[in-house]
Amino acid sequence: MNTTTPLLEVRDLRTAFHTNEGAWLAVDGVNLSVERGEIIGLVGESGSGKSVTGFSLLGLIDPPGEVVSGDVLFNGQNLRDMPEAELRQLRGNKIAMIFQDPLMTLNPVLRIKEQMMEAIQCHYPKTPAKQAEARCIEALEMVGIPAPEKRLNSYPHEFSGGMRQRVAIAIAMLNHPDLIIADEPTTALDVTIQGQILYQMQQLCREHNTAMIWITHDLGVVAELADKVAVMYAGRIVEYGSVADILSSPRHPYTQGLLRSMPTATLPGKRLTQINGMAPTLTGREAGCTFRPRCPYQTSQCATAVPPQTWQGDRYYSCYAPISSTQEHA
Ligand SMILES: Nc1ncnc2c1ncn2[C@@H]1O[C@H](COP(=O)(O)OP(=O)(O)O)[C@@H](O)[C@H]1O
Numbered sequence: 001m002n003t004t005t006p007l008l009e010v011r012d013l014r015t016a017f018h019t020n021e022g023a024w025l026a027v028d029g030v031n032l033s034v035e036r037g038e039i040i041g042l043v044g045e046s047g048s049g050k051s052v053t054g055f056s057l058l059g060l061i062d063p064p065g066e067v068v069s070g071d072v073l074f075n076g077q078n079l080r081d082m083p084e085a086e087l088r089q090l091r092g093n094k095i096a097m098i099f100q101d102p103l104m105t106l107n108p109v110l111r112i113k114e115q116m117m118e119a120i121q122c123h124y125p126k127t128p129a130k131q132a133e134a135r136c137i138e139a140l141e142m143v144g145i146p147a148p149e150k151r152l153n154s155y156p157h158e159f160s161g162g163m164r165q166r167v168a169i170a171i172a173m174l175n176h177p178d179l180i181i182a183d184e185p186t187t188a189l190d191v192t193i194q195g196q197i198l199y200q201m202q203q204l205c206r207e208h209n210t211a212m213i214w215i216t217h218d219l220g221v222v223a224e225l226a227d228k229v230a231v232m233y234a235g236r237i238v239e240y241g242s243v244a245d246i247l248s249s250p251r252h253p254y255t256q257g258l259l260r261s262m263p264t265a266t267l268p269g270k271r272l273t274q275i276n277g278m279a280p281t282l283t284g285r286e287a288g289c290t291f292r293p294r295c296p297y298q299t300s301q302c303a304t305a306v307p308p309q310t311w312q313g314d315r316y317y318s319c320y321a322p323i324s325s326t327q328e329h330a
């Protein structure tokens with residue numbers, strides 16, 4: 001394998017939902033590259049297509065949804081051509097997913113131990129039971145669960161919400177995945193617990209060189225956790241780059257809007273602002289830039305076509321009227 005091959009390379013991914021009114025593209029041409037060990041925040045308002053992107057990457061879209069085009073190259077291998085049986089071997093092993101609701105991962109009627117042992121043994125059936133159990137204990141320890149030997153015998157409902165999510169994270173880490181896709185796993189938790197989990201996930205990824213795509217609607221989470229950020233709007237990534245660059249000097253007006261609606265980013269004396277308008281719906285999508293109806297900087301060019309990706313060093317934006325570095329603090 002070429003050492004310059006990214007761990008994950010997504011090219012022009014499109015996912016449609018077939019409805020009575022026609023096909024609705026929830027993901028509309030996503031390009032994304034993830035290096036080994038890199039943490040990427042995929043951020044955008046609710047309904048922008050973040051979860052559908054995550055599920056599409058793993059081949060987990062069910063009818064009426066369908067991935068209609070694009071490539072998902074994992075270690076250079078196209079997951080879109082991979083038979084379902086092989087994909088299943090990859091999921092929960094080399095690629096793990098963590099959901100907002102830990103009960104998507106945890107079976108309520110089984111003890112944690114049985115579920116964790118199964119997560120190891122379905123991928124590595126020859127692992128001796130003693131060794132598998134030691135790994136379960138180690139994984140629970142890693143995510144900060146006290147008395148892990150004892151807790152192995154508990155059922156999911158015997159844990160608090162935060163602890164339950166930690167168990168789901170421990171299961172995701174069990175087989176030392178190369179990539180974790182985390183879909184708002186801390187959104188339902190209180191901020192203190194969220195902060196602890198973010199810190200722990202970052203440490204774990206650094207220690208094991210695990211890459212992660214962290215899906216969130218919260219730029220504050222991205223600022224705390226991620227190396228890179230991909231800003232999603234109406235099924236497209238409208239801005240991408242290092243967290244330091246994008247958060248300090250957004251080029252896309254949507255990113256700027258998200259930053260201004262973030263309480264922690266508000267400077268003293270500055271009012272918290274909302275982005276005006278609504279994200280486009282099935283019937284409301286117009287030609288040109290999808291953000292145009294809400295954009296304070298729109299020009300006539302914005303109605304003509306979808307803005308292409310403009311690269312500046314290692315960041316890009318898709319906008320005909322980008323915010324310049326002199327404008328951004330206005
Ligand atoms: N099962 C489904 N059937 C029809 N539309 C769906 C389905 N799942 C998601 N969508 C649509 O796809 C769009 C993106 O959804 P989603 O990826 O869940 O957004 P996000 O995770 O960014 O909040 C939304 O407009 C949503 O209504």
Ligand SMILES: [Mg+2]
Nearest residue numbers: 050051052183
């Ligand atoms: Mg979602």
